[in-house]
Amino acid sequence: MADDKDVLRDVWFGRIPTCFTLYQDEITEREAEPFYLLLPRVSFLTLVTDKVKKHFLKVMKAEDVEEMWFDFEGTPLKWHYPIGLLFDLHASNTALPWSITVHFKNFPERDLLHCPSNSVIEAHFMSSIKEADALKHKSQVINDMQKKDHKQLWMGLQNDKFDQFWAMNRKLMEYPTEEGGFRYIPFRIYLTMSDRPFIQKLFRPISSDGYTHTLGDLLKEVYPVAISSDDESKRYQVVIHGIEPLLETPLQWLSEHLSHPDNFLHISVIPAPSD
């Protein structure tokens, strides 16, 4: 359907205008100007910020530069989360551009994973895809693919090539017609008000008696706090790719169209803004 394909493109090409400012305590030889960049929602911070690094390195001595990391309002940003997820989770109700602080010292060892090269990002990305397929197809589709097919998925993401990526990814979105959907839906629900980073559980898109589960059904089952009852005002927003899908949306459809390139539905539950 033409409309559904448009959704895939809209998701892929989503961008967030961002302003990178050097942390005030970093040692510089002269003043560092902020750097502006449009970040792809579906990519990863460490994959798309080489220009940011180059920009700030111009005013710094090599010995003052270690692994680059980012924070937003004091919270270290996890590079292994998709950029769009980080924005929706931490900054969706703040003014644009998204203001991120850049650091080159005092890497927060406990909180952030190291990212010494693109190979680590690739490994992480492929690991997520593999896990998603374990849930959707008991790993049958991903295991039937060749190494070059895996590589095509990664290169598609790395080089922002929608067609190259989807030529391969469409296989991961197929399912036996008689099943009506995937075995389980790969999803993670991210919470801001909890120590726990996310909720991930086994959840079927179609029940044994053929009922099509919706986003609302998922939330009721694994995180009922997110859904307010009729008589109280909405306390939380359920956000995917910067939008609030209707709770009646079939989960199978969401999984096929609003998943990230890693094949996971990354869902943010954030406090609704008080007007």
Added chain:
Amino acid sequence: MLHVTIPPFPPPEMSSCFLDEETFCQCCQLLLQHSHSLCDGWSWEQVKGSEEGYLRKTALGTGRTRCNLDQQGNSSDQHQERTFSLSFHNDDDDDDEDDGAVCCIQEESSSSSVVQYEYHILYSCSYQTPVLYFRASTLEGRSLCLEEVWDSVHPNYRQRLQHRPWDTITQQEHPLLGQSFFVLHPCRTEEFMMPVLKAALEEHRQVNYIVTWLSVVGPVVGLDVPLSYCTQKHQWLCTRRLIDCK
């Protein structure tokens, strides 16, 4: 105590073995009982407001650490710029990102030292297996980096990790705590568990999935499982329950 008799018919084709979360918890509780009698330090950590939890244990061990690092783990030389690709090496011929680093990093200033390990056993619903998470720090509180953890793996196990990318150690976010841990990738667990469970079924023996699994993966990262875990009768769960026979 769980004690189900195995029906007296030839075992059918085993298509997969999996561990459901409930059985995971039961196996963990059994492990804990024996752990208490041995005083070897395992505890059960429950997630607030949920039935989920994990096994936890801390232990002192030896590891290879670099001595020229300060409190934050930063060295005076530019070691961050050195790329290493411990996940994909031999198999990835066309990966030009790979600098070709295959095994342990030659580091003149690395030495054997006492390392504090923290091990967590979690349940993965995606792979329906247990997963071993761990972190390591020096006695001064500095977290070990991946290179040092890699260096600390016993030489006997290094080859196994090198040649099978999916068995490798990577840094991951702990799914319940949100902090950085090292993980042994779980997607090949079924491969080594299946023969064990199959043999046990055919010989009418019972096993504790967690104990069996841990005895395979634990030693790779310095965690040994005393033999008495396997010989205690009350540790066993009916093997039939662990195998999905289609």
